[in-house]
Each structure stands twice: as C-alpha cells, then as structure tokens.
Amino acid sequence: xxxxxxxxxxxxxxxxxxxxxxxxxxxxxxxxxxxxxxxxxxxxxxxxxxxxxxxxxxxxxxxxxxxxxxxxxxxxxxxxxxxxxxxxxxxxxxxxxxxxxxxxxxxxxxxxxxxxxxxxxxxxxxxxxxxxxxxxxxxxxxxxxxxxxxxxxxxxxxxxxxxxxxxxxxxxxxxxxxxxxxxxxxxxxxxxxxxxxxxxxxxxxxxxxxxxxxxxxxxxxxxxxxxxxxxxxxxxxxxxxxxxxxxxxxxxxxxxxxxxxxxxxxxxxxxxxxxxxxxxxxxxxxxxxxxxxxxxxxxxxxxxxxxxxxxxxxxxxxxxxxxxxxxxxxxxxxxxxxxxxxxxxxxxxxxxxxxxxxxxxxxxxxxxxxxxxxxxxxxxxxxxxxxxxxxxxxxxxxxxxxxxxxxxxxxxxxxxxxxxxxxxxxxxxxxxxxxxxxxxxxxxxxxxxxxxxxxxxxxxxxxxxxxxxxxxxxxxxxxxxxxxxxxxxxxxxxxxxxxxxxxxxxxxxxxxxxxxxxxxxxxxxxxxxxxxxxxxxxxxxxxxxxxxxxxxxxxxxxxxxxxxxxxxxxxxxxxxxxxxxxxxxxxxxxxxxxxxxxxxxxxxxxxxxxxxxxxxxxxxxxxxxxxxxxxxxxxxxxxxxxxxxxx
Amino acid sequence: xxxxxxxxxxxxxxxxxxxxxxxxxxxxxxxxxxxxxxxxxxxxxxxxxxxxxxxxxxxxxxxxxxxxxxxxxxxxxxxxxxxxxxxxxxxxxxxxxxxxxxxxxxxxxxxxxxxxxxxxxxxxxxxxxxxxxxxxxxxxxxxxxxxxxxxxxxxxxxxxxxxxxxxxxxxxxxxxxxxxxxxxxxxxxxxxxxxxxxxxxxxxxxxxxxxxxxxxxx
Numbered sequence: 001x002x003x004x005x006x007x008x009x010x011x012x013x014x015x016x017x018x019x020x021x022x023x024x025x026x027x028x029x030x031x032x033x034x035x036x037x038x039x040x041x042x043x044x045x046x047x048x049x050x051x052x053x054x055x056x057x058x059x060x061x062x063x064x065x066x067x068x069x070x071x072x073x074x075x076x077x078x079x080x081x082x083x084x085x086x087x088x089x090x091x092x093x094x095x096x097x098x099x100x101x102x103x104x105x106x107x108x109x110x111x112x113x114x115x116x117x118x119x120x121x122x123x124x125x126x127x128x129x130x131x132x133x134x135x136x137x138x139x140x141x142x143x144x145x146x147x148x149x150x151x152x153x154x155x156x157x158x159x160x161x162x163x164x165x166x167x168x169x170x171x172x173x174x175x176x177x178x179x180x181x182x183x184x185x186x187x188x189x190x191x192x193x194x195x196x197x198x199x200x201x202x203x204x205x206x207x208x209x210x211x212x213x214x215x216x217x218x219x220x221x222x223x224x225x226x227x228x229x230x231x232x233x234x235x236x237x238x239x240x241x242x243x244x245x246x247x248x249x250x251x252x253x254x255x256x257x258x259x260x261x262x263x264x265x266x267x268x269x270x271x272x273x274x275x276x277x278x279x280x281x282x283x284x285x286x287x288x289x290x291x292x293x294x295x296x297x298x299x300x301x302x303x304x305x306x307x308x309x310x311x312x313x314x315x316x317x318x319x320x321x322x323x324x325x326x327x328x329x330x331x332x333x334x335x336x337x338x339x340x341x342x343x344x345x346x347x348x349x350x351x352x353x354x355x356x357x358x359x360x361x362x363x364x365x366x367x368x369x370x371x372x373x374x375x376x377x378x379x380x381x382x383x384x385x386x387x388x389x390x391x392x393x394x395x396x397x398x399x400x401x402x403x404x405x406x407x408x409x410x411x412x413x414x415x416x417x418x419x420x421x422x423x424x425x426x427x428x429x430x431x432x433x434x435x436x437x438x439x440x441x442x443x444x445x446x447x448x449x450x451x452x453x454x455x456x457x458x459x460x461x462x463x464x465x466x467x468x469x470x471x472x473x474x475x476x477x478x479x480x481x482x483x484x485x486x487x488x489x490x491x492x493x494x495x496x497x498x499x500x501x502x503x504x505x506x507x508x509x510x511x512x513x514x515x516x517x518x519x520x521x522x523x524x525x526x527x528x529x530x531x532x533x534x535x536x537x538x539x540x541x542x543x544x545x546x547x548x549x550x551x552x553x554x555x556x557x558x559x560x561x562x563x564x565x566x567x568x569x570x571x572x573x574x575x576x577x578x579x580x581x582x583x584x585x586x587x588x589x590x591x592x593x594x595x596x597x598x599x600x601x602x603x604x605x606x607x608x609x610x611x612x613x614x615x616x617x618x619x620x621x622x623x624x625x626x627x628x629x630x631x632x633x634x635x636x637x638x639x640x641x642x643x644x645x646x647x
Numbered sequence: 648x649x650x651x652x653x654x655x656x657x658x659x660x661x662x663x664x665x666x667x668x669x670x671x672x673x674x675x676x677x678x679x680x681x682x683x684x685x686x687x688x689x690x691x692x693x694x695x696x697x698x699x700x701x702x703x704x705x706x707x708x709x710x711x712x713x714x715x716x717x718x719x720x721x722x723x724x725x726x727x728x729x730x731x732x733x734x735x736x737x738x739x740x741x742x743x744x745x746x747x748x749x750x751x752x753x754x755x756x757x758x759x760x761x762x763x764x765x766x767x768x769x770x771x772x773x774x775x776x777x778x779x780x781x782x783x784x785x786x787x788x789x790x791x792x793x794x795x796x797x798x799x800x801x802x803x804x805x806x807x808x809x810x811x812x813x814x815x816x817x818x819x820x821x822x823x824x825x826x827x828x829x830x831x832x833x834x835x836x837x838x839x840x841x842x843x844x845x846x847x848x849x850x851x852x853x854x855x856x857x858x859x860x861x862x863x864x865x
Contacts, residue, residue, distance in 0.1 A: 077686040187682065188819050194679045195812045197687060201698045202808055210698075248816040 017182055018252055022095045022161050024073045025189050025257060029159050029196055030101060030227065035081040036200045037103045037155070038225050039212040074190045076197065083225065095161045097229040103155035103205055104224040105267070109148040151224075153238070155205050155263045158231065163255035188250040192259060195247060204267045234262070241265070650755050651821050653814045655807050657729075657762040660800060665722065665765060667692050668804060669715045669732065671699045672761055673837070675808055676734055677711070678702055679815045680757075681832035682825045695801040699808065707832070714837045721839050722765050728841040734759040736833045738823050753836075756821050759811075 071077045200206060208223060234242065243265045249256040660668050671692060678687065681702045688703040701708065714732070722730050737753035823833070 072684060075682060075684045077684060183824060187822065187825055190682050190825075191679065191815060191819050191822065194682075195815050198675060198678060198700050198808070199812055201689065201700065202805060202812075206698065207696065248819070250819075 014182060015254075018185065018254070019095060021182070021186060021189060022252075022257060025193070026095065026099050026159055026161075028074055028076065028078075028193055029157070029259060030099065031078055031081045032076075032193065032197050032200060033101050033103075033157050034083040034225055035078060036206060037209050037223055038081070038083040039209060039223055074186075074193045076190070076193055096163060098158055098160040098231065100228050100231050101157040101159075102153050102226040102228070102232075103157075104226060105152045105154045105205075105208065105221055106224050107150045107152070107221045109150060152264075153234070154208075154267060155203065155261060156231075156234075157261050158259070160258045161255055162249075162258060185250060185252050189257065192247055192250055192257070196259065199245070199247075199261070203261070203263050204265065205263065208267060649821060650758060651814075651818050652758045652760070653810075654760045655762065655810055656803060657764055658800060658803050658807065659764045659766060659796070661766050661796075662719075662722070664694055664800065665719055665763065666715055667694050668763070668800075669718065669761070670711060671697065671804065672807060672811070673711050673714075673732075673734060674701045674708075675699050675811050676759055677707060677832055677835070679811070680736060680822075680835070681707070682822075683832070694797070695804060697801065697804060697808070702832070711837075714839070718839050721841055722763075725841045726765075726767050730763055730765065730839065730841040732761040732763070733838045733840065734761070734835060735838070736835045739834060753834075756823060 205223070208221065212219060212221075212223060239262075241264055242262050244260060244262045246258070246260040249258040655672065658668060670690075674690070678685070678700045681704070686703045688701045689698050690701050691698050718730065718732055735755050736757040737755045740752045740754050826833070
C-alpha cells in the first residue's frame with residue numbers, strides 16, 4: 001500500500017501523509033472522471049498522442065515511475081489517462097481549492113453560416129491557460145470544420161477539501177478514536193473512489209462517451225472537459241434541468257473531503273448517429289399558411305369537386321408536377337379517391353385523430369387495390385386489420401401535439417408543436433425522425449383498404465412521389481434539429497425493438513408533412529400520425545403535417561398512407577384543398593351516405609388546417625380552432641351515424 | 648460492530664435476464680468490497696444499456712457464476728416463489744475452541760439481500776411475424792409489453808445500482824479494517840433462499856427475534 005511509502009511517525013508526518021492522501025485523492029478522482037468522459041484519451045490514439053506531445057516529455061521522465069506508483073493509490077489501478085495527466089500539470093492548486101471538472105457537450109450545428117467560434121475558444125483558452133487544452137479544442141474544430149457549435153455543461157464534478165479550523169471533527173468521524181486514523185481515512189477514500197468509479201458509469205454522460213469512442217464515424221457532438229478551481233454557477237434554468245448527487249464526505253481530523261456531481265439527467269437531444277449534414281433551411285412558404293390566403297380561398301371556393309373519378313388523375317398530375325409551384329385552387333392535388341370513398345367520419349388535418357370508422361366497410365374491396373400496390377405489400381398485411389369503428393374521436397391537436405394519444409387502431413395525427421406555434425417539445429421525448437416513412441406506407445395500406453373502387457395505383461404513385469418530395473423538403477427544413485433527427489432513438493434505446501422496425505421505414509425516405517386532407521382519412525378512421533409507443537415524438541421543427549404513426553397501428557398506417565395519397569402538394573396548400581371540400585361528386589363513387597356533405601365540410605377544414613404550419617401564435621390558434629371544429633364535427637357525425645345505425 | 652443490512656429493491660425479471668442482472672448486482676457490490684488492489688474491468692450488459700464494474704479477478708467471477716447457476720437451478724425447481732440471494736460479508740473470529748469444537752465463528756458485518764421475482768410466463772410466442780399478420784394481433788402488443796417491461800427493468804436495475812452506491816457511501820464505519828492479506832475482498836458468502844409468500848412471515852419473525860422487539864405478528 002502506498003502508506004508504506006511514508007515513514008516517520010510524528011504528528012507532522014501524519015499530517016503530511018494526510019495531505020498526500022488528499023492530493024492523491026484529487027488526482028485519482030480526476031483521473032476516474034476524465035478517463036470515462038474524455039474520448040481523446042482513450043481509444044482515439046491519434047488524439048491521445050497529440051495530447052501527450054507537450055506534457056509527456058516533461059512528465060514521462062520524471063513522473064513515469066510515479067505514474068506507476070500512482071496507479072496503486074487507493075488500490076485502484078487505472079490505465080493512463082493523458083487528459084488527467086495534462087490537467088495535473090495544469091492543476092497546481094493547493095488542496096484547499098476546489099477542483100471543478102466540467103464535462104461539456106459540444107454539439108455541431110451543421111451548415112449554418114459559419115459564425116465566429118473563436119471567442120469560445122478564446123474563453124476556453126483563458127480558462128485553461130494551457131496549450132494542451134487548446135489542442136483539445138482545436139482538434140474538435142478540425143473535426144467540425146467551420147460549423148457552429150453549441151456547448152452545454154452536462155456534468156460538473158466538484159472535489160473539495162473543506163478544512164475545519166480547530167480540529168473539532170470527531171462528530172462524524174470514527175467513534176472509536178478522537179480523530180479518524182489515517183487508515184480509516186484511507187479506507188474511506190478507497191470506498192468513496194470505488195463508488196465514484198461505479199457512478200461515473202451510470203450517469204447519462206457515459207453513454208455519450210461510449211458512443212464517441214465506439215463510433216468510427218463523425219458524430220455531431222463531442223465531449224470536452226475543463227478543469228478549473230472555480231465554479232461558474234449555472235443559470236437557474238440550467239439548474240432546474242440538473243440533478244445532484246453528493247457522495248458522503250470523508251472526515252479527517254482537520255476537515256472533510258467532499259465530492260459531488262451535478263448532472264443533466266436527460267441527454268436525449270443528442271444523437272450519436274452520424275448524419276450527413278443537411279442544409280437547415282426553413283422553407284417559408286412550404287405549404288402555404290392556412291392562416292393566410294388559404295382560409296379565404298377555402299371559404300370562397302365552392303369546392304367544385306364535381307369531377308368524377310378522373311379528376312383525381314388530373315389533379316394528381318397537376319399536383320405532382322406543380323409540386324413546387326402554387327397552383328390555382330382548381331387544381332386540387334389531393335387524391336380524389338378520398339372523396340369517392342364513403343367516409344363516415346370527417347377527416348381531420350394531420351393533427352387530428354380520425355376515428356377509424358369506415359375501415360371495415362372497405363375491407364372487401366381491398367384486395368383489388370391491394371394488388372396494385374405491390375410495392376407496399378410488405379407493410380400492408382398488418383394494415384388490413386379492421387379497425388373498430390368506434391375509435392375515439394380526434395382530440396384536439398393542441399393536446400397531443402407532441403404526444404399522440406394513440407389507440408391501437410388509430411393513428412392520431414398530431415401536429416408538432418412548432419406547427420402550432422407552440423414551443424417545441426421541451427421534454428425529453430425521443431425524437432422520431434423518420435416516422436413519416438412509416439406513416440406513408442401505412443397510409444397507402446389504409447388507402448387500399450378503402451374500397452369504393454378508386455383508382456389506387458395512381459394515388460399510390462402520387463403518394464410515393466409526394467412522399468419523396470416531402471422528404472426532400474422535410475429534411476431540408478428540419479433545420480437545426482436535423483442532426484438530432486437522425487433517429488436518436490437508435491442511439492438511445494438499444495434494446496428497443498421498435499427501432500428496428502422504424503429503421504425499415506426510415507430507408508424509404510418518406511418524411512415530411514403532408515396535408516391530411518381526408519375523407520379518406522376520415523372514413524378509414526385512421527389518424528394519420530401516431531406515436532411510437534414510447535411516446536417518441538416527431539421533431540417539432542420538422543415541417544408541418546408531421547404524422548406520427550404508431551408502429552403497431554395498422555389502421556394508422558393505412559390511414560396515413562391514405563392521407564399521404566390524398567395530400568395536396570406542399571406549395572399548393574389550401575387552394576387546392578379547397579376544391580376538395582364539398583366534394584359530393586367525389587362521393588358518388590362511394591357508398592352514398594348522408595354524411596357526405598359533412599365529410600366534405602370536414603375535409604375542407606382539414607385541408608385548410610392541415611396544410612401549412614402557422615408561423616405565428618395566432619395562426620396556431622386558428623388552427624386549433626379549426627381542429628376543434630373538426631372534432632366537433634366528427635363527434636356529431638359519430639353521434640349521427642350511431643343514431644343512423646341504430647335505426 | 649453492528650451488522651448493516653441492505654435490502655435492494657425487488658426486481659421483476661424474466662428467466663433469461665437472471666444471469667445478467669445478478670452478475671451486475673453482485674459484481675457491483677463486490678467491487679465496493681474488494682478493497683485490495685484491483686484493476687477494474689468494465690462490463691457492458693447485453694440486455695440493457697448499463698455498464699458495471701468488475702474487480703478483474705477471475706476466481707471471483709467464477710464463484711459468482713457458480714452461485715448464479717445455483718440460483719437459476721433453484722428458481723427452476725421452485726418456480727412460484729420469490730427467490731432471494733443474500734451476500735454476506737463476515738469477519739472470521741477464531742473462537743477459542745470449547746472442548747472439541749474448533750469452530751470458526753463468522754461475524755457478519757454486512758448483508759445484502761437481492762430479491763428477484765422471476766416471471767413465469769408461458770412462452771407463447773407466436774411464430775407469426777409482423778408481416779404475415781393481417782390483424783393487429785396480440786403478438787405486437789406482447790412485444791410492446793415486453794419492451795415496456797424491459798425498459799422498466801433497466802430503470803429498476805439502475806436504481807438498484809444507485810442504491811448500492813448510496814449505501815456504500817453512507818455506511819462506511821462498519822467496514823472492518825482492510826486486511827492486508829491475500830485475496831481482494833473481505834470474506835463473503837452467498838446464500839440462496841426462496842420464500843413463498845407464507846414464508847415471508849417467517850422472515851419477519853426471525854427479524855423480530857433478532858431485534859428483540861416484542862411486536863406482534865400481524
């Protein structure tokens with residue numbers, strides 16, 4: 001044991017030994033912390049060497065032996081940690097000053113206009129005062145290029161020796177002696193360091209560290225550290241997000257050794273998945289705000305939906321071609337099949353939950369359509385489950401913006417928070433980056449379920465093309481969060497079977513919002529959008545119309561597919577959907593129902609609402625109002641229908 | 648020296664999770680009690696996103712694994728009972744032989760109780776795959792359920808590990824001086840007990856006897 005190194009049995013030597021124990025305690029704890037937080041010093045040998053370039057010449061000769069000796073301190077043999085070694089040179093403080101180790105999460109925001117990041121580096125330089133630390137940063141910069149970075153302290157470790165004047169410390173020390181003996185002190189320090197070692201691996205930041213050292217790809221984040229002797233206090237907001245754990249102090253006869261950690265309990269906004277940086281742009285008039293013209297247009301247009309079945313085709317073509325150009329209202333992009341189907345329920349915009357009502361009705365006709373959509377077969381079988389017609393009515397979008405209340409049969413579509421102008425999800429739900437693909441497929445499936453002889457192939461084609469468009473737009477406009485969109489679920493739920501499921505869909509490149517314009521949606525009753533059972537939420541920054549499909553919701557998928565098919569082009573927003581609305585003519589293809597008109601009505605509203613994401617709170621409120629109306633309408637319908645059926 | 652007892656939170660595990668969970672817990676405890684020189688070894692669990700620390704001692708690992716095997720056997724033999732592993736640390740007191748007995752007395756100074764509730768679900772896993780289903784079938788909801796359960800177990804396991812760390816931190820005084828002897832750890836023993844619900848009354852009774860409280864069994 002290292003205590004054997006000491007000789008002398010006078011009080012002063014005891015004190016000296018104690019000092020040395022404390023000094024070594026600082027060093028050891030620093031090493032334990034840094035070796036499991038600092039990726040540069042572990043498997044990344046290149047950076048490790050880089051780091052060791054300057055300190056090692058001085059330390060290797062003189063302290064190599066002591067490093068080895070240091071190994072045995074506290075009976076915890078650790079491998080060399082260059083970061084700790086470096087910081088040892090830097091850390092020339094007395095034992096009376098606290099040692100604060102900050103673990104900083106540096107996240108890369110790709111492709112923003114390169115802002116000056118040097119100030120940050122300068123700050124760091126000042127703080128560290130050491131070349132090596134700068135090297136640490138510069139290596140990150142090299143990796144990240146000229147990207148903008150955000151930093152966040154995710155952990156703060158404070159090691160402190162509080163000296164006690166007067167030596168009145170027998171309170172919590174060993175009861176058997178006046179002052180805790182050195183042996184006791186040493187034993188307790190050993191215990192403390194063991195628990196530190198275990199704790200370090202249980203905190204959330206450890207996972208980030210492991211991701212960094214294991215992934216061979218460039219990730220969007222990095223971990224940096226900072227050792228200082230002062231505490232930069234957290235803001236109140238930061239503190240509210242953090243938790244603290246205090247290790248039990250070790251008493252000595254002249255003070256006590258304290259160790260505590262403040263850490264962020266959730267780090268779910270960090271993706272460990274490498275992502276190709278995409279240009280984060282917000283497409284301003286992505287789908288045209290329903291709060292602007294579309295509403296007016298919607299109201300003014302009588303929705304000349306009298307066109308027969310062929311019009312969908314016409315519209316489809318116009319839609320697919322005019323995807324990026326605003327088309328006149330008459331060119332209604334949404335798939336006409338939506339109207340031709342008999343819809344018992346009004347389809348709500350994407351943010352609504354549509355009770356899956358008419359689905360069973362359409363089952364028999366499914367097969368024909370089914371064969372047309374062979375490429376969706378893989379996802380369809382599960383979709384053909386007849387969803388109960390009494391699914392819960394759509395709930396207000398505001399209430400489920402981020403968390404769809406999914407029932408097993410429905411796929412609630414929820415408008416992401418951003419869409420309604422509300423604050424993005426601040427909770428730590430995992431972001432569901434690619435749920436759209438999932439939804440798309442499901443919607444197609446549901447679409448096929450819908451009977452009424454609508455030509456599905458075309459709509460399916462449209463759906464796919466639409467989806468692809470959506471994807472491009474979506475990925476482009478998801479902005480800052482894009483990197484984090486790249487299936488953070490994957491990184492955070494290794495054991496989740498859902499992930500693999502999602503992955504299948506992720507590849508399809510469907511994403512993005514689409515208008516839920518939906519008789520189809522309505523009658524199918526599926527809600528285009530659902531949540532992953534874990535409450536994974538679509539990134540609120542993604543453009544509107546985000547659907548969240550619950551994986552297990554076959555009906556939801558079908559609905560979604562349907563919605564997608566019927567979704568108007570992004571740019572054409574309401575103008576097109578307006579035509580949709582009172583489409584009794586479309587309904588001709590379907591079983592006539594007295595609810596047709598209502599459906600169209602709802603359709604209109606849904607079209608209006610589903611289209612663009614409002615950019616203001618007022619817009620969001622408008623949308624909310626629209627949703628409420630839709631909901632009421634749906635409820636009314638439901639009541640009416642049940643009444644009808646009861647007859 | 649009093650005997651500190653730590654009862655860890657009970658975990659609901661499935662049969663195939665027993666080994667990993669027990670390894671994790673036992674090694675974590677032992678890492679805190681192996682106060683000789685260790686070279687710690689990080690071990691990642693496969694079923695969960697948890698990394699725990701082992702002492703890096705091969706013999707210790709073997710012993711632990713043997714005990715875990717015993718536990719699993721016991722679980723299989725007594726399927727409907729709550730099973731418990733008790734990890735006790737003791738000091739060896741060589742009691743002066745009274746006549747012929749040369750018994751070595753063990754003075755327990757710490758006991759850890761690990762309770763596992765092993766789920767006895769019939770493995771009715773359907774062979775149906777997701778893609779062959781037409782109906783939203785129970786298979787999917789079972790999967791959901793399983794992943795929920797798995798996530799809950801992971802959270803509970805993390806809690807148990809935190810519990811261990813807290814206990815180790817708070818109670819240090821009862822730890823005897825570190826023997827500068829061979830072996831990494833304080834002497835320990837692992838016992839397995841299974842108790843049906845009725846037997847928990849016995850436990851309580853025993854505890855009462857030990858503590859000497861004249862309470863009534865209710």
